[in-house]
Amino acid sequence: MTACVIEPSAGHEDEDVTAPAGCTLTADGAYGARLASAGDSWFPERWTLDGPEPYAVPLPRNQPEEPGTEVQPMADGRVLIHRVVAGRHAFSLLYPTGPGTGELPLGAVECPDGSARLRLLPPAPGGERAYALAVGPRATSVWLVAGGAFGPERLAELPGRCSGGVWLDRSGRLLALDRETGGRTKSVVVDLEGGGEVSPLLQIAAESDDRLLLADHDSGLLIVRSDAPSPGQDRLGWGVLGSSLPVRFPECLRVRDCSVTPFAIQPGQVLTPESCAVALRVDGPTGSWVAVWRPAERRVHHFRAPEGWLAGAGLWTPEGVLRLPYATEAVPCGVAQVSPPPAVGPEPGAATAPLPEPEPAAPVAEHSVQPAEHSVQPAEPSAQPAEPQAPCAPRPVPLQEAPLGRLVTNQCRLAWLPGSEVEGAG
Numbered sequence: 001m002t003a004c005v006i007e008p009s010a011g012h013e014d015e016d017v018t019a020p021a022g023c024t025l026t027a028d029g030a031y032g033a034r035l036a037s038a039g040d041s042w043f044p045e046r047w048t049l050d051g052p053e054p055y056a057v058p059l060p061r062n063q064p065e066e067p068g069t070e071v072q073p074m075a076d077g078r079v080l081i082h083r084v085v086a087g088r089h090a091f092s093l094l095y096p097t098g099p100g101t102g103e104l105p106l107g108a109v110e111c112p113d114g115s116a117r118l119r120l121l122p123p124a125p126g127g128e129r130a131y132a133l134a135v136g137p138r139a140t141s142v143w144l145v146a147g148g149a150f151g152p153e154r155l156a157e158l159p160g161r162c163s164g165g166v167w168l169d170r171s172g173r174l175l176a177l178d179r180e181t182g183g184r185t186k187s188v189v190v191d192l193e194g195g196g197e198v199s200p201l202l203q204i205a206a207e208s209d210d211r212l213l214l215a216d217h218d219s220g221l222l223i224v225r226s227d228a229p230s231p232g233q234d235r236l237g238w239g240v241l242g243s244s245l246p247v248r249f250p251e252c253l254r255v256r257d258c259s260v261t262p263f264a265i266q267p268g269q270v271l272t273p274e275s276c277a278v279a280l281r282v283d284g285p286t287g288s289w290v291a292v293w294r295p296a297e298r299r300v301h302h303f304r305a306p307e308g309w310l311a312g313a314g315l316w317t318p319e320g321v322l323r324l325p326y327a328t329e330a331v332p333c334g335v336a337q338v339s340p341p342p343a344v345g346p347e348p349g350a351a352t353a354p355l356p357e358p359e360p361a362a363p364v365a366e367h368s369v370q371p372a373e374h375s376v377q378p379a380e381p382s383a384q385p386a387e388p389q390a391p392c393a394p395r396p397v398p399l400q401e402a403p404l405g406r407l408v409t410n411q412c413r414l415a416w417l418p419g420s421e422v423e424g425a426g
Helices: 405-409
Strands: 031-038 043-047 056-059 070-073 077-083 088-097 101-107 117-120 130-136 138-147 153-159 161-168 175-180 184-192 197-202 210-215 220-226 235-240 258-266 278-284 287-293 299-301 321-328 332-337
Touching: 043 070, 043 077, 043 088, 043 138, 070 117, 077 117, 077 138, 088 138, 101 138, 130 161, 138 175, 138 184, 153 175, 153 184, 161 210, 175 210, 197 210, 210 258
Parallel strands: 184 210
Antiparallel strands: 031 043, 031 070, 043 056, 070 077, 077 088, 088 101, 117 130, 130 138, 138 153, 161 175, 175 184, 184 197, 210 220, 220 235, 258 278, 278 287, 287 299, 321 332
């Protein structure tokens, strides 16, 4: 289950462009963790989300935390905290102990290069381990910081500067990173159990910047961001891991004067990636709201975000209900639910290539998000033609073998390491 957003920005290859959501969720959505505030003080807070009602447990220590402190929930309910102390990156596990908070120190990582930056990667599948990415001026290292036998352990080192971070399998072995080398950014795969071996994943065009944003283990659906179809302008696209069909860049995902960031994919849609609902965060001149889109459709459904939404955080149930954590003075720990319209199948006889569509203007959200147990009933979907269903091929086709021809600006292909298997890839 995809539950944590990775939010890259175009044109900043020399910076760490990953921005964490307001609340980080475990891969199964059972726990969340965030840095909460009480006046001018900050403290970790754990959310329990798999019970009848969500509830929060504050985990303060003897002194307030720094505003930039990172926290991440683990599968057993403890919370990993990453602090910077005297130039060293210290990691500990926090847990409730009656009225107080217990802390288990795990060790620290010291970056030899003072300019290197270290941040936590999104929660790994299973939730028993946690990883961090240390980005230096010429190389990037992947660290195991929780769940190891002897404290923090460096697992891999890659030449170039990396950002992003998407897990491609259920075991937490294959990690996709967006690596910048030679002025261009391409997605690569790091095998954390194979000595840190690096393989290409997404290489759309020689001069394009190609990033992987989200991946779903059940369906193999991938959400990418690339400027290949519109040089100099990033576009959202989708493809299927292991498919021989090209990546597509729907026009409906371009919203004028707004930035659109995917943050969660509906799980459980085995062999039907085009039916997966994708949750989007839309930021525009009038604020932020939530949108839902499916690859099989040519439209985006827009919803008002709940008051106090921890923007960028959310998760899907397999049944297609989007759960959004929020916090207000009246409800310090709440979860709102969105039930978008059901998936619409492709029209009979639809063309294989996507048809051109006008760029939509910034929409006005007509539907509000309700607290848990109350779903949104959106308006009837428009009669726009549905994007055709993409059949899956039994094996991937590397980019250099793809007969793209004149469609190179609208479609592209995924390169995948032969012999590497990911569950759900069609």
